Amino acid sequence: MKILAISGSLRTASMNTTLLRAVARIAPVSIVVEIYADLGNLPLFNPDVEIVNSPYPSRLRTKIMSSDSVLIASPEYAHGITGAMKNALDWMVGCEAFVNKPVVVFNASSRAAHAEAALRETLSMMSAQIIDDACIKVQLLGADLTEDNIVCHPVISSELLNALKCLENVINNGREI
Numbered sequence: 725m726k727i728l729a730i731s732g733s734l735r736t737a738s739m740n741t742t743l744l745r746a747v748a749r750i751a752p753v754s755i756v757v758e759i760y761a762d763l764g765n766l767p768l769f770n771p772d773v774e775i776v777n778s779p780y781p782s783r784l785r786t787k788i789m790s791s792d793s794v795l796i797a798s799p800e801y802a803h804g805i806t807g808a809m810k811n812a813l814d815w816m817v818g819c820e821a822f823v824n825k826p827v828v829v830f831n832a833s834s835r836a837a838h839a840e841a842a843l844r845e846t847l848s849m850m851s852a853q854i855i856d857d858a859c860i861k862v863q864l865l866g867a868d869l870t871e872d873n874i875v876c877h878p879v880i881s882s883e884l885l886n887a888l889k890c891l892e893n894v895i896n897n898g899r900e901i
Contacts, residue, residue: 725892727751728791730760732798732809732843739832739864740797746874747795747830747884755888757795760787769814781815788821792895794852797830800839805846813846822850828891829854831861858891860884 729748731741741759748757766780767773788794798809805813816822827847831840847854860883864874874880 725792727757727793729795732806734764785821793826795828800836803838805839822852827852828858832864858887
């Protein structure tokens with residue numbers, strides 16, 4: 725199974741990106757997690773520009789469509805998802821990339837409830853299939869955990885692994901989402 729993991733943060737020291745890198749490391753051998761690294765390279769969404777004429781949106785669309793699932797971890801800015809994350813999703817609205825795509829939302833802060841709700845609303849409008857049983861909140865805010873700490877943390881790594889296994893089970897068994 726192939727998962728495309730997208731962090732909504734452009735920060736080098738992002739907790740969300742760190743969380744996704746840890747997920748990629750603890751994933752079982754049956755799951756490949758690819759971290760999307762070009763969020764900051766996407767041009768500002770412009771409906772007058774065709775997706776095929778702009779390489780970064782086109783590549784993102786291809787990566788989403790060729791993945792079995794998408795995993796998103798995005799911080800909250802001003803009670804919403806980041807501009808970079810919203811921009812990426814805006815590029816995908818006019819195509820079928822998220823239609824019936826299994827999506828999991830990870831939240832690295834319990835204080836990011838508004839962003840999670842906004843992200844879920846946008847994804848639902850795009851006909852993504854959010855796998856609620858695999859969506860988790862991992863309290864990293866203030867924990868000062870590195871990627872290695874997350875991987876070695878018995879509770880956090882277990883939660884992440886369980887979420888991946890849940891997602892894998894849903895996809896492999898073709899369960900109605």
